[in-house]
Amino acid sequence: MRTKGFVLVMCLLFGLLCSALALAALTLTELSTQFNQAVLKQKQQALTAMSHQILSGSGRDMQAVRCPAQHQIWPETWIRCQIRRVSRQDLAAGSYGQVIVTWQIDPLTQGGEL
């Protein structure tokens, strides 16, 4: 009788332990999800703000980017650099997107004078 009672208590304890572990895992998962969503939202908000300004042509400060260092250096007045979004899908969670900097050199600026 005492043995049965002991087994029952052990089973209850084991069940309790399993429940605790499951609850902890679920809590961690939930926290992780919320954390990731928050980070993703933050990234998206920043990107959205930037992309809206880029697409609408406003927000001059946001568009002006330092041209990346290059092997081939050009006159400062010839080269223009812009941040661009490659895909509009990047604002949806679960899809791919990227931000690139593009440069365009106009060798005929001021008649091509160096």
Next chain:
Amino acid sequence: MNIKVITSLVCWGLSPQILWAESWQETTGGTLLLQAGSQPGAGCAASSDASYLSQPLSGHMQYHRARYSEQRLRLTGDSVPELQIAPLSVPLPAGTQSQPTHWGVHTVATQGQQPGYQFHWHDPDAEVLRSVQFKLSPLQWQPRWTASYRPSANAWLSDRIRPQRLADDPSAEWLLLPGDPRVPIRAFDAASGLPRPLPLAATTGSFALLPLTDDKNLDGLSERLYLLSREGVLWQYDWLSVNGWHRSVVADLQSTGWDFDGSLQRFNGRWQQDVGQRQGDIFVLLARTATDYRLIVLRRRDGERQTLTWADLASAPDLSKGGWQMSIPSRPVSQAKLVGGILYLPLKSVSNCEADAVYDRLVAAQLYSGAAAYTDPLLPLKQPVQAPLRLIRVNNEFQLWSGSVQLISQLQTLDPACLMCTEVLTSQHLQGQEQLAVFQHEQVY
């Protein structure tokens, strides 16, 4: 009729190609007084043709170039007489030439359709820095301010004065000029001319070249300044919001004994060194010795703190050291020009006029290594020319011209695929892209 008038009329009739300049003299009241017609090009360097002594003037239909020389602002166009404006100054003794000086003309926003211009210049003879706002057609001249200014040394190449915004006082635009050991950089309010003592530590040496500015975070304010002393010390000043301007030394070339009073330029570059790529600042310096002139290129990696010295400079094409230098036989007529990573430097030709900008040779070297970009790093030209270098596109390639003279028929560019290699410059080199960030599917664990 006066015989002189008749003679001049006859001469004018015989040589109709001579255009008389429209000449104005500034009065003590700040207005302009029309002078009797004078011929452009009175001095040997006063030619109205385009050259590196002048700068392009944007926004006006008739006048395309501006130049300040021999105490006169000269505006030239294709089919109009040269417009000369002589601001008040100390008259020079006969036979003497005014020394090269720093100046700049900038377009400013004004009411109406005609563009307005702001003209800043240092008058070394009167020892002042002046600012004037002017308009063309109809001509309007508005003196704004005059400030007392005398640098501790003079440069032999003039540089363009530009209003700048600084991180330590964003409220105004500043003109930065070389100072003296006690005040290394002089700052003048571009609107009022009021000087502001920049809190920079005192140093040694003398200064002739305009300080360079760098806006690292692209907020429109310069957080970094560079200043090169005539003795060869390149100082860097970083703005720290807590500690103010922090000074460090980029390079110390005092041991060379050269005069660093030609020019200082900075570029942001990426180069290959040993294994891997390096990125950082490239400084191009022009100096002179007792017998020749020197072109010095310094490479400084981002984050590097070590001071570059003479031992870090290679004399031959080299990518392992901190830079390279080469002797150039005559005075450069402009700062170095960069196209596709190739450095071009026009060199003064031997002529009767020391002050003109006629050149007959070109330095054409790879920026990072100093290796020859063509057959030889020093290219002789077929004939002396003075028009600025210009790129002409022919089919898919590019040529280098000066005025109507072709100088190089097929331009080269750096080939990053190998060390010190070049390839033909084509339209494909004129655009590119680099990935900044990728946003991928967010994994939730």
